[in-house]
Amino acid sequence: MATAKPEIIDCFGEHAAALLKGTVFGPADNERLLGRLVELRQLGAALSRELSPAQVAATVLDRTLLLLGADSGTISWAVEPGTLSMLYARNVPAEWIASFERFSTDAPLPESEAYRTGEPVWLEDEDDLARRYPAALHAWRAARRPTSASIPFILDGLPVGVLGLTFGARRRVDTLDRAFALALAQECANALERARLYEEERLLRDQAEHTRALLDAFIANIPTGLAFFDRDLRYVRVNRALAAMNGLPAEAHVGRRVREILPVPGWAAEIDAIEALLRGALDVGAATPEHAVSIEHPPGSGRKRHWVVGVYPVRTRSGAILGAGASVRDVTVLREVEDARERVVADLGHALESLHASEALVDSVYDHAPIGLGLLDLSLRFVRVNRTLAEMNGLPPEVHLGRTPRELLPNVPMDAIEASWRRVLETGEPLLGVELSAETPAAPGHVRHWVEDWYPVRVEGKIIGLGVVVRDVTEQKATEQLQRLLVGIVGHDLRNPLGVIATSARLLEANGLDARQRQTVARIARATDSIRSLAQILLDYTVFREGKRMSIAPRDVELAEVLDAVLDDFRAVHPDRPVHADVSGEGRVSWDVERVRRLIENLLSNAAKYGDRATPIAIRCRGTPADVTIEIENRGPSIPPDRLPHIFEPLQQVGDADRRAGGIGLGLFIARQIVEAHGGEIEARSTDGTTAFTVRLPRQVPAETPRL
Numbered sequence: 001m002a003t004a005k006p007e008i009i010d011c012f013g014e015h016a017a018a019l020l021k022g023t024v025f026g027p028a029d030n031e032r033l034l035g036r037l038v039e040l041r042q043l044g045a046a047l048s049r050e051l052s053p054a055q056v057a058a059t060v061l062d063r064t065l066l067l068l069g070a071d072s073g074t075i076s077w078a079v080e081p082g083t084l085s086m087l088y089a090r091n092v093p094a095e096w097i098a099s100f101e102r103f104s105t106d107a108p109l110p111e112s113e114a115y116r117t118g119e120p121v122w123l124e125d126e127d128d129l130a131r132r133y134p135a136a137l138h139a140w141r142a143a144r145r146p147t148s149a150s151i152p153f154i155l156d157g158l159p160v161g162v163l164g165l166t167f168g169a170r171r172r173v174d175t176l177d178r179a180f181a182l183a184l185a186q187e188c189a190n191a192l193e194r195a196r197l198y199e200e201e202r203l204l205r206d207q208a209e210h211t212r213a214l215l216d217a218f219i220a221n222i223p224t225g226l227a228f229f230d231r232d233l234r235y236v237r238v239n240r241a242l243a244a245m246n247g248l249p250a251e252a253h254v255g256r257r258v259r260e261i262l263p264v265p266g267w268a269a270e271i272d273a274i275e276a277l278l279r280g281a282l283d284v285g286a287a288t289p290e291h292a293v294s295i296e297h298p299p300g301s302g303r304k305r306h307w308v309v310g311v312y313p314v315r316t317r318s319g320a321i322l323g324a325g326a327s328v329r330d331v332t333v334l335r336e337v338e339d340a341r342e343r344v345v346a347d348l349g350h351a352l353e354s355l356h357a358s359e360a361l362v363d364s365v366y367d368h369a370p371i372g373l374g375l376l377d378l379s380l381r382f383v384r385v386n387r388t389l390a391e392m393n394g395l396p397p398e399v400h401l402g403r404t405p406r407e408l409l410p411n412v413p414m415d416a417i418e419a420s421w422r423r424v425l426e427t428g429e430p431l432l433g434v435e436l437s438a439e440t441p442a443a444p445g446h447v448r449h450w451v452e453d454w455y456p457v458r459v460e461g462k463i464i465g466l467g468v469v470v471r472d473v474t475e476q477k478a479t480e481q482l483q484r485l486l487v488g489i490v491g492h493d494l495r496n497p498l499g500v501i502a503t504s505a506r507l508l509e510a511n512g513l514d515a516r517q518r519q520t521v522a523r524i525a526r527a528t529d530s531i532r533s534l535a536q537i538l539l540d541y542t543v544f545r546e547g548k549r550m551s552i553a554p555r556d557v558e559l560a561e562v563l564d565a566v567l568d569d570f571r572a573v574h575p576d577r578p579v580h581a582d583v584s585g586e587g588r589v590s591w592d593v594e595r596v597r598r599l600i601e602n603l604l605s606n607a608a609k610y611g612d613r614a615t616p617i618a619i620r621c622r623g624t625p626a627d628v629t630i631e632i633e634n635r636g637p638s639i640p641p642d643r644l645p646h647i648f649e650p651l652q653q654v655g656d657a658d659r660r661a662g663g664i665g666l667g668l669f670i671a672r673q674i675v676e677a678h679g680g681e682i683e684a685r686s687t688d689g690t691t692a693f694t695v696r697l698p699r700q701v702p703a704e705t706p707r708l
Contacts, residue, residue: 394442
C-alpha cells in the first residue's frame with residue numbers, strides 16, 4: 001500500500017490532484033488510476049476535435065455516463081449573474097428539463113450549491129438528500145436514482161457551470177471516482193470555453209457575411225436593373241436585370257462608362273444628359289428630377305421605347321458621397337396599350353469593399369428604389385422596410401420594425417398570404433406576380449391593388465428571411481377596366497348597326513342596279529365585313545387579356561369548301577391581288593369553320609398588306625390521314641430577324657408606316673390563338689424576300705363549349 005506518484009496525480013488537474021494527494025492506494029487502485037488517466041487523455045483528444053459547445057457537451061455526457069456508469073447527466077451553465085440554465089441533458093425526463101430550463105443559483109438544489117461554493121456535492125443515498133435538500137426529496141424519489149453528483153465547472157478559479165450525474169443503483173463513490181469526475185468536469189469546462197470562443201469568432205464572421213448577403217440578395221432579385229457608378233462615372237456594379245437590358249454580361253460593364261456600353265447612333269444626346277445627371281448628383285449631393293428618354297430601340301426596329309431616369313448620390317453613414325446611383329422605369333407598354341405601367345430597371349451599384357460601404361449601398365437602394373421593398377425574418381416580422389413601402393402602407397418605416405404585417409394591416413387578408421410566405425421559406429422557391437387588393441392606412445375607404453414578388457434570402461445556402469418586392473398597380477387596374485369597357489362597346493354595340501348595313505346592302509344588290517351602283521354597294525358590304533371582323537378581333541383580344549382560352553365548336557366540312565369561301569371573300573375585297581391555290585390529299589376535316597376561316601383570312605390579309613402587289617400570293621393545302629398543312633406564301637420585304645420571334649405577340653406590326661396603316665397588330669396574335677385552340681402549330685419564316693406562314697392542324701378536333 002502506498003500513495004500514487006505525484007507526476008501521475010498532477011495529470012488529473014488541480015482540483016482532482018488535491019483530492020488524490022495523500023490517498024493510499026493498493027496495487028489494484030494504482031492500476032485503476034492509470035486506466036482513468038488514459039481515459040481522461042482519450043476524452044481530451046476527443047474534445048479537441050469538437051468545435052461547437054453542443055458537440056463538446058454531447059461528447060462529455062456520452063463519455064462520462066459510460067466511464068462512471070451513470071444513468072443520466074446534465075450540463076447547466078451560468079447564462080447571467082445569479083441564474084443557471086440546463087443547456088444539455090442525457091436520459092433526463094422532459095419534465096425535469098422544463099423545470100430546470102432556468103433556475104437560481106440560490107435555489108435549494110445540489111447544482112446551485114455546487115455552483116455557489118465551487119465544491120462538488122455528492123449524495124449517496126436518500127438520507128443525505130432528506131437532510132440537505134428536503135424540498136427536492138419528492139422528485140428524487142420519483143426518479144428512483146438514489147445516488148447523484150453535482151460537480152462545478154471551474155475556469156480561472158471561478159465557477160461557470162455544473163455537471164450533474166445520477167446513478168440508477170445505490171453506490172458508494174470512492175475517492176478515485178470523485179477525483180476522476182472532477183477531472184472530467186475540468187476537461188469539459190476547458191473544452192466548452194474553447195468552443196464558446198470559437199463560436200463567438202464564427203458569429204462575427206457570419207454577421208459580416210449576413211450583411212453582404214442582404215446586399216447581394218436584393219440587388220440580384222430585384223426586378224429592376226440597378227447599377228452604381230464611381231465618381232469618374234464608371235460602372236462599379238450592375239445587377240442581372242440591367243445587364244440583360246443592355247445585352248451585355250454584368251462583368252462587361254465594370255470599369256466602363258455609359259457611352260462605352262451603349263455606343264448606339266442617335267443616343268449621344270441622351271447619354272450626355274444621363275452623364276450630366278450623374279455629375280449633378282455628385283456635385284450637389286441630392287437626387288435630381290426624373291428625366292424622360294424616348295428613342296428607337298433596337299436601332300432599325302421602327303419601335304420607340306420610353307424610359308424615365310432618376311439619379312441620386314450614394315453616401316456612407318458618415319455622409320461622404322461614394323458615387324451615384326440611377327433608377328430607370330420603362331413606360332413603353334403603358335404608352336402603347338394604355339393599360340400597364342411597367343418599371344424598367346435603372347442602374348444602381350457600387351464598388352465598396354468594406355462592410356460600411358455595403359451597408360451604405362443597401363440603405364441607398366432601400367431609400368430611393370421606386371418600388372416597395374421589405375425584409376421579414378423567419379417569424380414573419382419586419383426587419384427592414386423602405387420609404388416607398390412605408391408610404392404604401394401609410395405608416396412610418398420605424399413603426400414596421402419588429403411587427404408583423406398582420407399587426408400593421410388589419411384589413412389585408414393575411415391567412416393565405418402568410419401560408420404562401422411560409423411555403424417560400426420551406427421550399428426555397430420564390431413566388432412572383434402575386435396580385436393583392438385591400439385597404440391600408442395610407443388610403444382608408446379606398447381599395448388599392450398591388451403585384452408582389454416574394455423570394456427567400458439566403459446566407460451560405462441557409463434561408464434567413466423573406467424578401468418582398470411590391471408594385472402599386474391601382475392606376476393600371478383602372479386603365480385596364482376602362483379599356484375592357486371601351487372594347488366591349490366596340491365588340492358588342494357595333495354588331496346591330498353593322499347587321500342593318502349588311503342586310504341593306506344585300507337588299508340593294510337584289511334589286512336592279514347599274515354597274516356603278518353595284519360597285520358602290522359592294523364597297524359598302526366589304527367595309528361592313530372589315531368593321532365586323534375588327535370588332536370581333538377586339539372582342540376576342542379582350543377575352544384573352546382576361547385570361548380565358550378560346551373555345552371551339554367543330555363540325556365536319558370539306559377543306560376545299562372552307563378555302564373556296566375564304567378566297568371568294570378575299571378576291572371581293574382585294575380584286576387586284578392574284579391568289580394561286582393548290583389543294584391535295586385528304587379533304588374531310590372536323591374544325592370550327594368560322595374560326596379557321598378567320599385564321600386563313602388573317603394570314604391572307606397579312607400577305608396582301610406586306611407582300612409585293614405584283615406577285616401572286618400562294619396558298620397550298622396538303623391533307624394526310626392525321627393532319628392538314630396550310631401554307632401561305634408571298635414575295636416582298638423580309639421580316640427583320642430580330643422581329644420574327646415576336647410577330648405573334650399582340651399589338652406588334654412590322655413594315656413601313658404605309659403598310660401598317662389600317663391595322664392594330666392583332667391579326668397574327670388571333671391566328672395563333674385559333675391554331676392552339678385546335679391543338680395545332682403555326683410558324684413563320686422570312687428569308688431572301690419570301691415570307692411564309694405554315695399551319696398544321698389535326699384532322700379531327702373534339703367539340704368544346706361554350707364559345708367565346
